[in-house]
Amino acid sequence: MEIRLDGFSFQYVSSQPTVVSEVSVAVASGACCAILGPTGAGKTTLLLAISGALGAQHSSGTGRGEISVGPHVFRPMPDKVLFPQVGLCLQEPQIMISGLRDTVYDEIKFSLENISVDPELHEEQIVSVMERLGIQHLRDRKPFTLSGGELQRLTLATLLVVQPPVLLLDEPGNSLDDDALSRLVRILRQLRGRTTVLFSDNQPDLAILAADSILIMEDGEVISFGDKKSFLKNLGEFKSSLPVRKWQDVIRVLSRSSSLRAKRVKKRFGLA
Amino acid sequence: MRFGTASKFALSATLALLAFFLPWQASLVLFLCVVILEIFSDTYKPISAPAHKAFLRFLAYLVSLGLFMVFINGLLIEGDDDACIILGLSFYPDGLAFGLNVACRLMLLSSAILLFFVSTPIKIFADLLGYFGLPQKIISIILLTTFYLEQLPARIRQIFWSQEARGAPIKGNFILRIRSFFSILSPLVLSSLVESVNRGMALELRGFRGQVPPSRPRDVRDFRLAYLILSTSFVLLLWQVWK
Amino acid sequence: MSISLKGVSFSYQPGNPILRDINVDIQRGECVLILGRNGAGKSTLLKLLNGILKPTAGEVLVNGRNTASTPTSDLAAHIAVTFQNPGDQIFASSVRKEILFGPTNLKRQNAELLTDKALTTFGLGSKASRHPYDLLPAERKLLTIASAVATDAPFLAFDEPSAGLSHYERESFTNAFEELKTAGRTFIVVTHDLDFFITLATRVYIISSGGIGYAGSADDVLSQRETLRKLGVRIPLSERLLGMLE
């Protein structure tokens, strides 16, 4: 499903400044787009708006423009949650735990129960999601006693298991270790072509590994929107809002080097 | 043999019902049965060690309350018979009988109800309510409320930890504990509110619209047994009233 | 002035130890990083340091005080610990009150001053009277750190202080860190963000299978790529590429 925003703006309270202003972007069906920017850039608000949670919760806020999700056009935004067409994983994982189920397995199953498929038929699906995120050993644990990273993996699992055509992730890389992060990258790559993914982050690594296009926001405005290649070429422009110094070094080394390795890296990131 | 949730519920309900029309001797015996069931039976095994502890503490409270009632009634309610003197206090037999009657019934009634809840996780109870036809919306409210109640002690403990970790000598100091409890009360309520709004949104984001699907399928045999128990006790009750 | 863990073991449930026979010594002025996989026991280790959790075997000594027999509130004058999830520790009704709580309870002479300083250091000055729930997640994280710093405890232990912080906050965080370090404060930082903390750190411990899988100086650790990979430590992609290309 394609996601398209047309001149979308939003302010929570009319007396306060807009948190998202005049955002126009389109993410093709099955593509993966990263939203990067510092705290307060409006990343979370944007994701909430697309998911429908913003329209459902903040009827007092004012929005302008339009958001389309697949064939459906919403002006200015959906006013109810679009689950299971759209799945959003909130930034703070402990909030995503329902509290209505006692084990990690049942917590994941809970998402399926809500879309009224026969959850018993989906054991395989649940087990496979747990394996892909490396939490199968936590199957019978109480969700609230998990460590920070384990909890983050669980919340990703509760969404991935329903396979929504549009997946929105708010800073999914927080508190993940090396293994979990590579699992996440692998999953995002596998979803390419089938699921439209938007995820936010405040540093560029995950975006460079897994995204097709990169949207950079600051103070609610779009600073830049383009493919990964142009992002990597113009890194210098973003150094005030993103930690890109190390990446600038990488690009510098890459441009000077003509070794086989360098060529492979360039090809991998579309810089060839 | 292990009873299912429904028949277990029926059994507890019957015990509680019996408290209304059995003589005190029988109530006392059944009360002891409840205690034995809680400790030894598989069906009424408490869900956790703290639940068991709480149950025993409640029993101790019930028994002392019962004794107190017998004592007070024996002292105060005069009857036709002469008082007997025990330890220099005069007790009236009718008062004692009345006290025993009320106390034993109360003990049976409350322990029978508690017996069910001590041995049934709230989610299983919610399933049961669903099978009996209670609207899902109400069940979800019950579940979410108990969830917050369950979380509350943990949250309070966390705040106490956090205060202790910043120099407030809370442990072992009863007065201070009470005082800081009051000082965290309003932030606690507020944070619970904020969290419940957020969690409500998160639940919606996972497609939850207030319907709680049962966590396990309904056990038909268990239900037949439950209806049998309930109707038997109902018949008994009618017979008793009619007599 | 030191923290030492002597043969410390810990389990949440009997028979399932999370940490086994940990021996660590931390001297004043150090900045110690604690790394390891998800679920390795890093947060558990931090909670052992100020007595919120007590070791099931061995002992933890903070400036010579055994955490098993010293109340946490007494240890608070020596060590301040933040939790991984800010929501677990914030309780006051305003940002300022939250920070002021520690120094007031510890009867610091200059409690107000310490609070104001912490507010400005972590860029929360303009939000002092706000309710903590009005803050963004990253600001709440900073608030917990500011509250710890304001207690004036010589040892500061942070659980993933940089998670969710963006470029801006990281910069002011680095500055604050350097300043506090010069002032003689000691840091114990649990993190997955090696990239950010390695330049500030003096020593690194990696927890693995319940024990210390690696201990070494911060200068060498980045060259131990194979070890880091084996122990599941996240090396930033840019760093990895640079290493590969050079």
Ligand SMILES: Nc1ncnc2c1ncn2[C@@H]1O[C@H](COP(=O)(O)OP(=O)(O)OP(=O)(O)O)[C@@H](O)[C@H]1O
């Ligand atoms: N209350 C608890 N009861 C049982 N097990 C627990 C409890 N708290 C934590 N654990 C388990 O102990 C292990 C260590 O947890 P801890 O929070 O210390 O991990 P961590 O190293 O901080 O991980 P992360 O990087 O994910 O934050 C984990 O496997 C966790 O699931």
Ligand SMILES: [Mg+2]
């Ligand atoms: Mg942790």
